[in-house]
Amino acid sequence: MGKSEIGIGLVGSGFMGRCHANAFRSVSGLFDVQAEPRLRVLADINDEIARDAAQTLGFEQSTGDWATLVNDKGVDIVAITAPNIFHAPIAFAAIKAGKTVYCEKPLSTTAAIALEMTQAAEAAGIVTMVGFNFQRNPMIKLAREIITSGEIGEVTGFRGRHAENYMFDPNVPHSFRTDIQGGGALADIGSHIISMARYLLGPMAEVQADCRTIHPTRPKSHRTTERAAVEVDDMTHALVRFQSGVSGSLEANWAATARTMDLSWEITGTKGALAFTQERMNELAFWSGQPGRSGYTKIEAGPAHPPYGQFCPAPGHHLGFNDLKVIEVAELLAAHSGGVTCGPDFREAYEVQRTVEAMQQSHASRQWVCL
């Protein structure tokens, strides 16, 4: 007899939708999952697009109506990669239908709605997960283990950043990214460094941010040179104080001309330090004070750093971005099977969103804002 199955319903087939599909298809060949994911239904904006995507991505059925998917008996997990504005209605429906919900970040367009979603899921006892995929990296898990075990002593300082360059050109047009609701560099990628900082160092207590729109106008769309005002930040620098007392700074920047993926940080402790950048995601820099031999050690990912070994039995064979999504999905399946949330769930995503909004408020008020 084969394994039991878990039915997957995927809403959306863009960048992240494809990424989810790939992960669900690969996971059981790499991880020892309790039940095999079965790609049941793909929903997209209309029937035709959904049908084509289902065929490409290997789903059995398709629909132009996400409600059909959500209420499909064969669907156990609803994966949401639709535009941000649809996250809430789909999630509420899925929660109501008793499905496990796996949602891309940001959870919603405002922290208030995100809180409602969280409360609904918790009230219903639903397993949830939000796609902060960078945390799945074995090197990030290793960093957390090193911090938690006390190998770097008591943490004293943090300096983090998520900087990319996809909006550095003033002629990149408006899109959902620049929408006033939930848009801007801070919300879009600042959320990654905020969630990672929380994962490694715990919650923040106070923030003070300086948001800035570098390019005041952008073309209304790809099809016109007519320009409209930009109301979201291109770059935000923030001061942060963690509840633990650790202080630091944090940057979100989608106009960082030279950077494609500088999700990076340095964490300093009383006995050691760690540094990481997603630009070299298979490495972690670790400092421990050997007299006359001290310096950052470049730890390369390998089987000693779970779950790297699921992908390859030998060190030095890099994991890639899509592999992080496979890890996420493996953890999702385990949580679903066990009925216990394991990673960034709705509540965590709400906390991240609340932090983003606190930073925006601090910018507007030019005051520190407590969380």
Added chain:
Amino acid sequence: MGKSEIGIGLVGSGFMGRCHANAFRSVSGLFDVQAEPRLRVLADINDEIARDAAQTLGFEQSTGDWATLVNDKGVDIVAITAPNIFHAPIAFAAIKAGKTVYCEKPLSTTAAIALEMTQAAEAAGIVTMVGFNFQRNPMIKLAREIITSGEIGEVTGFRGRHAENYMFDPNVPHSFRTDIQGGGALADIGSHIISMARYLLGPMAEVQADCRTIHPTRPKSHRTTERAAVEVDDMTHALVRFQSGVSGSLEANWAATARTMDLSWEITGTKGALAFTQERMNELAFWSGQPGRSGYTKIEAGPAHPPYGQFCPAPGHHLGFNDLKVIEVAELLAAHSGGVTCGPDFREAYEVQRTVEAMQQSHASRQWVCL
């Protein structure tokens, strides 16, 4: 109507077998393949192992007899990841059955047998491919494009290496790797840097190598401390002359204590230069002589470097080792559908093996050996 299908038969379910299975499962969600691979039959050393592996890796059927797989009507492509000694018999049978053959490196245990395999495949008009997966990297394709287009001028020098540390400990026991037939660092990983050098710079004309066994004995197996003599090289340094006149050096080393994947090279030309290491497989260093601004530029992989864009529409999202295998399989499927060999085929693998043996002969004779 769905896509047509290509039946896959996989022999072997170790590290590389899992890697093949994963690639066949993922490829159609990432690449626009003409026909969908269907995981038909998995063969392994006995029925039980084969059955378990088939279930884990998602194959429909299993068998303890590879001949059954090879002759299965539903199998169009035979993928060989069995121990090296079985490559030849399986391949000959598959060629006879008219199947496309996809074989892991080395093609066989001697160049002579590899040549027979090559001639058999060519006589039968069979599409073949051999798993020199590191060449599938978009950054390696980019390097070749830069060289071919003349951007670095006429090539003048080469310095290459494949260095890892999986055998640096004298207590790592004997295995197929240390078998006198086809074993040793030069054959095992030297073949990667040889094939990559050929891919980038063309065939070699003359070689002179110095092979060395660092640890003269190793435990007979994991289960004993009894030791037996090692008859293969742990480390080989070689001088090479290419047919183009370019000279250089090359190293194969599985006892390189600090290295997990230093498959690296620098290629110098009259106008520029390139450098690469698999340790940072998403980067290519490119030098062009801007006055006062010259230096190595760290090019990061992105959609400008096909087929990166199949995996992700944005730059900075790293590819991993397993993704290289997906690219390989996509190219295999295209070759199968088109009936035309596209990449390192049996003949190329034979040439690599012939070069390995020429190096071994040059060591034994202490003379330069012409190819």
Added chain:
Amino acid sequence: MGKSEIGIGLVGSGFMGRCHANAFRSVSGLFDVQAEPRLRVLADINDEIARDAAQTLGFEQSTGDWATLVNDKGVDIVAITAPNIFHAPIAFAAIKAGKTVYCEKPLSTTAAIALEMTQAAEAAGIVTMVGFNFQRNPMIKLAREIITSGEIGEVTGFRGRHAENYMFDPNVPHSFRTDIQGGGALADIGSHIISMARYLLGPMAEVQADCRTIHPTRPKSHRTTERAAVEVDDMTHALVRFQSGVSGSLEANWAATARTMDLSWEITGTKGALAFTQERMNELAFWSGQPGRSGYTKIEAGPAHPPYGQFCPAPGHHLGFNDLKVIEVAELLAAHSGGVTCGPDFREAYEVQRTVEAMQQSHASRQWVCL
């Protein structure tokens, strides 16, 4: 006939005093100076220490009384490397005596005194220079040239830091560094990144800082375990807005466990970007957007980057820290001979100090402070 001479009087013979002496001894062999520096008088805390230091460092005379040095007819330039508290009285006396004044940073213990010193020097038409030596680096001069020439377009963002680890251990005792007047990480090394930011991007308009004392007590001295409270910052993170509108962040940190000299920054523009760290002071990272070939180019210091060529006619031969001081002294001698201030003078040092104090005020008030 030989060159004419410039008489040097040096006050202080510690780390910086030795560094000054070395620079004055070397400069005429490396730079084409108009007049040869002659090491006339060395002053230190008493006659004996001064005599020993004079002999070691090659000064003709010595004195335990700096006033004697300042009023010596043979002294043309007074170099001040005494403790911070003595900078003002020595400088005032030197100004009165009409001497060129070359003072280590910080200029004084408060911005108010620094302003008085500046006004006195300006009123007397005195040439002054302050030792912000890191700016003398050919790579920093190159960075400024690239920015000024518009090669990276309009500057959009800044992220800077000076992080070292000399105080990360809570058992490093109190010293002049932790003195409430002029002490703390922000004043001690934050001043370097502030002055460098000003050199590259112009003056700041507003700041908001978060200062923090990591180790609340330290031993009173090397000779006791008795501890006293620390009243200065170990680590400061700040938000900054430049007059140009550029925004960014800045860190000063002497408890950065893993860092010995991370005086580093990244500057982003609309067409390119630059990055630098003093940890690799002979390199500048420069990004310009070549399609498919973009990435940071590692420019290595060479004769194309003046005044590197004074030290070596070939590229790749690194300059060291002490060489930066030789450049500083060469520029000082040129300024003295020409009668025109050339680099960071008293006024610039005052502006840096004023910025430090504005940051401290912003921390105390938890408000943005305008400069």
Added chain:
Amino acid sequence: MGKSEIGIGLVGSGFMGRCHANAFRSVSGLFDVQAEPRLRVLADINDEIARDAAQTLGFEQSTGDWATLVNDKGVDIVAITAPNIFHAPIAFAAIKAGKTVYCEKPLSTTAAIALEMTQAAEAAGIVTMVGFNFQRNPMIKLAREIITSGEIGEVTGFRGRHAENYMFDPNVPHSFRTDIQGGGALADIGSHIISMARYLLGPMAEVQADCRTIHPTRPKSHRTTERAAVEVDDMTHALVRFQSGVSGSLEANWAATARTMDLSWEITGTKGALAFTQERMNELAFWSGQPGRSGYTKIEAGPAHPPYGQFCPAPGHHLGFNDLKVIEVAELLAAHSGGVTCGPDFREAYEVQRTVEAMQQSHASRQWVCL
């Protein structure tokens, strides 16, 4: 009473002459030397050039006749930076005059003459030193200490290189560098990596090299486009076996387009490894196998690595190329005062030259050559 003095006579005032002069001027302010060097006489090709150079570099006297310098009573150390062809006659005269001899590399134009010079010096009991300055680097001394102490276990492999690009352009004209006697990349810079390999791993036993002239002709001089044949190598790759049994490879290359100072090596041992490049001369990469934490540690130069502390009491303040020459001169002065040769002396320089010639012979004969 001041220190006693050591009279310095310098022959030649080009790149290396200036470098010597600077080192002799600086050394007593940085190192605790027993006697102060006094810059007595500078000799160059004629009286006028010598006079100008003496004034610039701070020598008391000058002469157009090196014999005058060598026999000057006030000269204790004869420093030879004249063209290679003059090394022997000047050295023989200086030995005869009982002077300590400090000579730039290569010691002479042939190993045979170098041996005569060595025997003459040894017979006369003369202290000698040859300018293999890169060995003076505290990080190289640290590397040797780590190797000698057994921290990386038994050494198993070596891979070294000295690659620069000063001759990569075919229009760089002939000069002393391309002279058939003593010229070529192998002799010019290969000697550096050979001497460093010997310093770290001891003498070589056998070599096999492949020398190559990339640009068959070059302009006869800077003043003409007329071209003449090149008879020396632009690039040499060699296999080496050390007397200890260690094997490896070595490259000398002055046409390495992208490299300005890649004097680099990796040394592998049974328990650890080391890697270095002069491109980042203040760093040493050290691997030791901490389980799950292993990787190359980037050790940064600091006071823990003598004689770094002579230049600066704090880590992170880089040494530069000229500082290496100061260390060399400090060791020379100590050797002179103590009457005992301390570093690469004439015999060592002869051994290096003999190795160069053995490589050239092995290229000509296409055979391994024993040393």
